[in-house]
Amino acid sequence: MTNLAEQYRVTQEPFYQPQANEVALYEAAYNARLPVMVKGPTGCGKSRFIEYMAFKLGKPLITVACNEDMTASDLVGRYLLEANGTRWLDGPLATAARIGAICYLDEIVEARQDTTVVIHPLTDHRRQLPLDKKGELIQAHPDFQLVISYNPGYQSLMKDLKQSTKQRFVGFDFDYPAADLEASIIATETGVNKADAVRLVKVGAAARALKGHGLDEGISTRLLVYAATLIQAEVNPLDACRMALVRPITDDADIRATLDHAIDAIFA
Numbered sequence: 001m002t003n004l005a006e007q008y009r010v011t012q013e014p015f016y017q018p019q020a021n022e023v024a025l026y027e028a029a030y031n032a033r034l035p036v037m038v039k040g041p042t043g044c045g046k047s048r049f050i051e052y053m054a055f056k057l058g059k060p061l062i063t064v065a066c067n068e069d070m071t072a073s074d075l076v077g078r079y080l081l082e083a084n085g086t087r088w089l090d091g092p093l094a095t096a097a098r099i100g101a102i103c104y105l106d107e108i109v110e111a112r113q114d115t116t117v118v119i120h121p122l123t124d125h126r127r128q129l130p131l132d133k134k135g136e137l138i139q140a141h142p143d144f145q146l147v148i149s150y151n152p153g154y155q156s157l158m159k160d161l162k163q164s165t166k167q168r169f170v171g172f173d174f175d176y177p178a179a180d181l182e183a184s185i186i187a188t189e190t191g192v193n194k195a196d197a198v199r200l201v202k203v204g205a206a207a208r209a210l211k212g213h214g215l216d217e218g219i220s221t222r223l224l225v226y227a228a229t230l231i232q233a234e235v236n237p238l239d240a241c242r243m244a245l246v247r248p249i250t251d252d253a254d255i256r257a258t259l260d261h262a263i264d265a266i267f268a
């Protein structure tokens with residue numbers, strides 16, 4: 001068991017620049033072992049924040065990227081057929097509950113309804129995970145904590161968490177970092193010079209202003225970091241911006257032209 005915990009330990013301090021008082025608030029939530037929901041657009045620093053908190057608290061971290069094909073068994077575990085019989089294999093949620101890890105379920109809303117049901121008894125006073133097929137009830141390790149991420153932009157009436165699920169968590173609202181902070185994150189992550197980092201942030205702001213006017217979501221901090229990485233690899237900044245900031249996010253010719261124009265003006 002100890003070995004497993006070591007395997008999931010965050011050994012190097014992740015670079016994380018706080019946006020506000022989220023570090024202290026998370027510590028308070030963790031100390032009370034409250035389940036946490038982090039909300040915000042894609043690529044704005046949610047996962048990085050949780051990695052940083054796991055490091056700071058010295059707890060193992062198990063991350064699961066949820067998708068629409070994911071079933072409860074993928075989280076909880078299943079029997080495997082082997083030459084000489086069957087063997088139970090814990091899923092990531094069961095492992096986290098046993099070893100006392102922080103379990104981060106990224107985009108839980110993507111997963112099938114039956115997966116949200118299994119987290120219910122884990123996220124109230126019971127802190128239990130039933131392994132129905134195995135006939136075992138795991139009492140979560142005292143250090144275990146469940147964290148889910150949630151992108152409000154993607155939710156529709158058809159696909160949303162039920163109130164009975166939502167109301168088991170305390171929440172953090174994340175957004176793209178403020179301009180100065182975002183420029184400093186980009187410069188620190190990639191080594192790009194400050195002037196180019198500031199220009200990239202301006203491109204980000206221009207694209208974010210188009211959200212709801214042709215773009216479903218603005219350019220993420222992650223994509224700005226990609227553009228800076230390309231610039232650091234000596235790609236011409238205009239090409240870097242087109243590759244990282246325009247092509248992935250839209251195929252709409254008008255929006256592409258608007259973004260290209262903004263990039264030309266900002267990097268002129």
Ligand SMILES: Nc1ncnc2c1ncn2[C@@H]1O[C@H](COP(=O)(O)OP(=O)(O)OP(=O)(O)O)[C@@H](O)[C@H]1O
Nearest residue numbers: 015016017042043044045046047048185221222225
């Ligand atoms: N506050 C921050 N400190 C340091 N790096 C940051 C911060 N915010 C964003 N980043 C950068 O943005 C990138 C994307 O962040 P992250 O992977 O945490 O996004 P996310 O919000 O979890 O996205 P998704 O919802 O798609 O999983 C990171 O790899 C990092 O480079």
